[in-house]
Amino acid sequence: MAKNDRINQQILQQLTRDGRISNLELADRVGLSPSACLRRVQDLERAGVITGYRAVLNREAMGAGFVTYIGVGLGEHTKEAQKAFERAMDEAVEVVECHNITGTIEYLLRVECADLPSYKRFHTDILGTSPFVAAITTYVVMGSPKDLRS
Amino acid sequence: MAKNDRINQQILQQLTRDGRISNLELADRVGLSPSACLRRVQDLERAGVITGYRAVLNREAMGAGFVTYIGVGLGEHTKEAQKAFERAMDEAVEVVECHNITGTIEYLLRVECADLPSYKRFHTDILGTSPFVAAITTYVVMGSPKDLRS
DNA sequence: GCTATTGAGGGAATGAAATTGCGTTTTTGA
DNA sequence: TCAAAAACGCAATTTCATTCCCTCAATAGC
Numbered sequence: 001m002a003k004n005d006r007i008n009q010q011i012l013q014q015l016t017r018d019g020r021i022s023n024l025e026l027a028d029r030v031g032l033s034p035s036a037c038l039r040r041v042q043d044l045e046r047a048g049v050i051t052g053y054r055a056v057l058n059r060e061a062m063g064a065g066f067v068t069y070i071g072v073g074l075g076e077h078t079k080e081a082q083k084a085f086e087r088a089m090d091e092a093v094e095v096v097e098c099h100n101i102t103g104t105i106e107y108l109l110r111v112e113c114a115d116l117p118s119y120k121r122f123h124t125d126i127l128g129t130s131p132f133v134a135a136i137t138t139y140v141v142m143g144s145p146k147d148l149r150s
Numbered sequence: 151m152a153k154n155d156r157i158n159q160q161i162l163q164q165l166t167r168d169g170r171i172s173n174l175e176l177a178d179r180v181g182l183s184p185s186a187c188l189r190r191v192q193d194l195e196r197a198g199v200i201t202g203y204r205a206v207l208n209r210e211a212m213g214a215g216f217v218t219y220i221g222v223g224l225g226e227h228t229k230e231a232q233k234a235f236e237r238a239m240d241e242a243v244e245v246v247e248c249h250n251i252t253g254t255i256e257y258l259l260r261v262e263c264a265d266l267p268s269y270k271r272f273h274t275d276i277l278g279t280s281p282f283v284a285a286i287t288t289y290v291v292m293g294s295p296k297d298l299r300s
Numbered sequence: 301g302c303t304a305t306t307g308a309g310g311g312a313a314t315g316a317a318a319t320t321g322c323g324t325t326t327t328t329g330a
Numbered sequence: 331t332c333a334a335a336a337a338c339g340c341a342a343t344t345t346c347a348t349t350c351c352c353t354c355a356a357t358a359g360c
Contacts, residue, residue, distance in 0.1 A: 012207060018204075024347085032309075054204055058198050069249070103289045103290075141258075146246075
């Protein structure tokens, strides 16, 4: 189990800001030698505190400015239905987030498309053909006054 | 300006899955030489399509494991009501995202708390006292089979 | 109080990867 | 069809990740 001391917190903070910082630079910033620093990072990864690394994209810069949240209800509530739906969502590049939630519907998606026509394609070709999908409610994002995760 | 062809899409998809994949491996997966691949990645960074890289942390391991999406309807639909609500959300640390959406409600929030009691505090003390808030619908996130923005 | 053991750190060597320069190929547009 | 521009691949160079081994400090047992 990885510790939760000051240095590890610094490491996590730095890697959250820049996940591609070199180990040399990271070690320098937290005041360790490269080898000691690398060991700590690997410990954090092994302990499951760091679950991965991702590039952060600006979708508007690549023509994906049409953002929607979509509530999805499944017709069946079996484990198989969920797995099948989740697999379909994982393969769809438009789907940026897929949350399994409580309430009247099972899933909340964040879907990012270029425009309305391309959203329509996603809606009919992907969602419409996905297994077990029963109810779809779309909320179009007009703006995000606050978004700390973008 | 960076292109938006098949290869760049593959590059972006790979980097959103694993932002620390080596350039050699990435080049291999998209079918380019390392140098050509690196140039494309750098172009995407320079064009602002890739805005950065982040380590993905296990939030439960850090004491913010209670995640909810909250639909909020306002009692008034004036500009002043919206501004006041957005200001309140901006000041609340629990609110990670605030989207202005179309539909039967005006806002969709993502709220991250340590646990249910701390969520209750947010619900009553922050949302309950915010101006013009009329309808509140909470969806508790039980899991996120896919989340490329975390 | 002393010593064995364990855990963490530092430094240097090694191997791998990023990066760059350059010639070649492909694409584009007149 | 041909010239210019863009993109590519190869190879050399630099930088970095990773490993090995030694040292130091804290801890537990005697």
